[in-house]
Amino acid sequence: MAVFTLTVGLAAACTSQTAVSAPSDTVTVTNCGQDVAYEQPLDRWFVNDGGMIAIALAAGARNQMTAVSSLARDIGVLRLEYGSQVDGLDEVAPEQPTLENIVGAKPQVLFAGYNYGMGEERGITPEILAGHGIAVYQLSEACLQAEGQPSRGTMDPWLALDTDLRNVGTLTGNTDTAFQAADDIAARLQTLRAAPQPENKPTIFVFDSGTDTVFSSGAFGGPQGIIDAAGARNATEDVQDTWTTVSWERVTTSDPDLIVFVDYPGQTVEEKIAALRSNPASRNLRAVRESRFVNLPYAMWVSSPLNIDSAEILRSVLEKHGLAPTSGITPTLDAARLNLAGNDWLLE
Numbered sequence: 557m558a559v560f561t562l563t564v565g566l567a568a569a570c571t572s573q574t575a576v577s578a579p580s581d582t583v584t585v586t587n588c589g590q591d592v593a594y595e596q597p598l599d600r601w602f603v604n605d606g607g608m609i610a611i612a613l614a615a616g617a618r619n620q621m622t623a624v625s626s627l628a629r630d631i632g633v634l635r636l637e638y639g640s641q642v643d644g645l646d647e648v649a650p651e652q653p654t655l656e657n658i659v660g661a662k663p664q665v666l667f668a669g670y671n672y673g674m675g676e677e678r679g680i681t682p683e684i685l686a687g688h689g690i691a692v693y694q695l696s697e698a699c700l701q702a703e704g705q706p707s708r709g710t711m712d713p714w715l716a717l718d719t720d721l722r723n724v725g726t727l728t729g730n731t732d733t734a735f736q737a738a739d740d741i742a743a744r745l746q747t748l749r750a751a752p753q754p755e756n757k758p759t760i761f762v763f764d765s766g767t768d769t770v771f772s773s774g775a776f777g778g779p780q781g782i783i784d785a786a787g788a789r790n791a792t793e794d795v796q797d798t799w800t801t802v803s804w805e806r807v808t809t810s811d812p813d814l815i816v817f818v819d820y821p822g823q824t825v826e827e828k829i830a831a832l833r834s835n836p837a838s839r840n841l842r843a844v845r846e847s848r849f850v851n852l853p854y855a856m857w858v859s860s861p862l863n864i865d866s867a868e869i870l871r872s873v874l875e876k877h878g879l880a881p882t883s884g885i886t887p888t889l890d891a892a893r894l895n896l897a898g899n900d901w902l903l904e
Contacts, residue, residue, distance in 0.1 A: 581595060582596060583596055583598075583727055585723045585726060585727060586719075586723075587694055587723065588694045588696065588699035588700070588710075589699065589710075594691055594693075594727055595664070595691075597729065598620065598664055598665055598727050598728060599619075599620050599622075599664065599728075600620065600661075600663045600664045600665070601617060601620045601621050601622060601623075601663055601664070601665055601667055602622065602623045602624070602653070602658055602661050602663035602665070602667065602668075602690075603621055603623075603625075603667045603668075604652065604653055604666070604667065604672060604673035605625070605626045605668070605669075605672050605855075605858065606626060606627065606629065606630030606633075606853070606855030606858070606860070607672075607695075607778075607854075607855050607858035607859050608668065608669070608672070608695060608859075608860070609621075609627060609630070609634060609645070609855075610630075610634060610855055610860040610861050610862055611717070611720050611721060611859070611860055611861060612667060612724055613634070613638045613641050614638075614721060614734070614737040614861040615721050615722075615725040615730055615734035616725055616728065616730030616732075616733030616737075617724055617725070617728040617734075618641045620728045621645060622646065622661060622662075622663055623646050623647075623648045623657075623661035623663060624645050624647050624648070625648060625649035625650070625651070625652065625653040625657065625673070626649070626650070626651055626653075627642075627645060627647045627650075629820045629821055629854060630820075630853050630854055630855035632853070632894065632895075633853040633855055633856060633862065633889075634855065636889065636893055636894065637861075637862060637865075637889065646661075648660070648661055653680075654678075654680075655679050658680065658688075658690065659688050659690070663690055664690065664691060665690065665692065665693055665727075666680075666685060666690055666691070667692075667693045667724070668692070668694070668695065669694055669695030669697065669698030670694070670698045670699070670700045671698055672695055672858070674692070674694075682694070693724070693727070695716075695720065695859060696715075696716035696717075696719050696720050696859070697713060697717070697777070697778060697858070697859035710776070712781065713776075713777065713780060713781030713782075713859060713863070714741075714745060714781050714785075714863075717738075717778075717861070717863060718741070718742065720859070721734050721735075721737055721741075722734055722738050725738075737861060741861060741864045744864045744868070744888070745864060745867070747885060748785045748786065748787070748871060748883075748885065751787065751880075751881075751883035751885060752881035752883060753787050753880075753881070754787055754874070754879060757787065757788055757789040758788045758789070758874055758879040759788065759789050759790075759791050759810055759811070759812045759813050759814075760783050760786075760788045760812055760813065760814045760815070760816055761791040761807060761812035761814075761815050761843070762790070762791075762792070762857070763815050763816065763817050763828055763832070764799065764818045765818075765822060765823040766823075766828060766831050767831070769801040769802065769803060770801065770802050770803070770806065770807060771799065771800070771801055772791075772792050772795075772799075772801070772802050772806075773790075773792065773798060773857070774790075774793070774794075774795030774796060774797040774798060774799075775790070775792075775793050775794065775795060775796055775797070776796065777797075777798035777857075778798075778857055778858055778859045778860075778863055779816075779857055780793060781863065781867075782863050782866045782867045783867075785867035785871075786868075786870035786871040786880075787871060787874060787880045788814070788870065788874060788880075791806070791807075791810035791812050792806065792810075804835055804837035804838065805837055807838045807841070808838060808841070811841055811842065811843075812841070812843045813843060813874075813879055814843055814848045814849075814870075814874070814879070815832070815843045815844070815848060815849050815850075816850045816851075816852065816870070817850070817851040818852070818853075819853050819854060819896055820853070825849075825851045825896070825897045826897060829847075832844045848877070849899070850869070850870065850873055850899060851897060852869065852896070853894065853896070862889070864888075865889035868887040868888060868889070869887045869891050871883065871885055872885065872886070872887050
């Protein structure tokens with residue numbers, strides 16, 4: 557059979573790294589800079605984490621998802637976006653899976669990423685899984701790089717998402733659905749980028765959680781792309797990392813116009829707001845005094861098709877409070893239906 561290559565472009569100046577080749581019993585795609593061949597048909601996927609579950613669903617791979625993990629914390633927003641497709645997913649681990657969870661589900665492939673279910677310290681790597689006859693498709697936002705290079709965030713976040721949607725669709729035989737989903741996100745992203753931009757970009761601080769230090773997201777994470785698309789500036793855009801810790805002083809010096817929270821278990825949004833109101837470094841900041849807070853689910857911040865919904869919601873919030881010009885953009889996802897604490901400012 558002839559070998560062919562298909563390369564797809566992402567609108568708004570991104571070029572996908574999706575590549576497909578044959579012979580008939582394998583399909584090869586570019587994943588984290590490597591051409592990886594997968595046996596076909598690829599009908600048993602273990603998918604970890606709400607963001608990757610969203611990618612797989614958007615790519616039309618629902619029938620190939622034999623097991624999932626870390627679903628429960630995002631089930632509300634996933635149901636809002638994907639409806640009954642979420643029902644009946646077999647969640648074999650409520651948090652990150654163990655090697656035993658994965659092997660016991662007997663998948664052909666694990667869809668996960670470094671620090672998103674995989675890691676040397678957890679005993680879950682492509683090499684270890686290969687010993688069990690399980691292939692790995694790595695989340696492009698979390699590719700592991702060579703020593704001395706950034707360990708994550710090696711691709712533009714929108715390009716990483718586009719690549720994963722198209723690759724998962726290709727590997728599961730759902731190219732029409734996956735490519736349409738990717739094209740739809742690209743079109744919405746282009747609309748955001750073409751909108752009138754603020755003369756002075758407002759600053760947004762991503763507050764994942766905070767105790768002695770603050771867990772946030774730097775230049776390489778999904779929030780960077782989301783905030784850029786909304787027409788704002790990420791307060792930690794100079795940090796050459798994805799999800800990472802910063803000092804409370806970084807919150808002070810950024811003096812954000814808006815603070816956004818990542819909603820997931822571990823620290824409630826009420827506890828996060830209390831930490832901001834009690835810490836001397838943040839309690840007098842304008843965003844804290846005026847309760848300029850937005851709380852969105854975890855799966856809307858990590859790499860996922862829901863990133864475009866986050867960007868549209870942030871844009872609408874900025875416009876509502878005079879921080880960005882009117883654009884006429886209406887968020888596709890109804891944030892009010894998320895019913896999350898901490899969103900009084902968003903929903904007023």
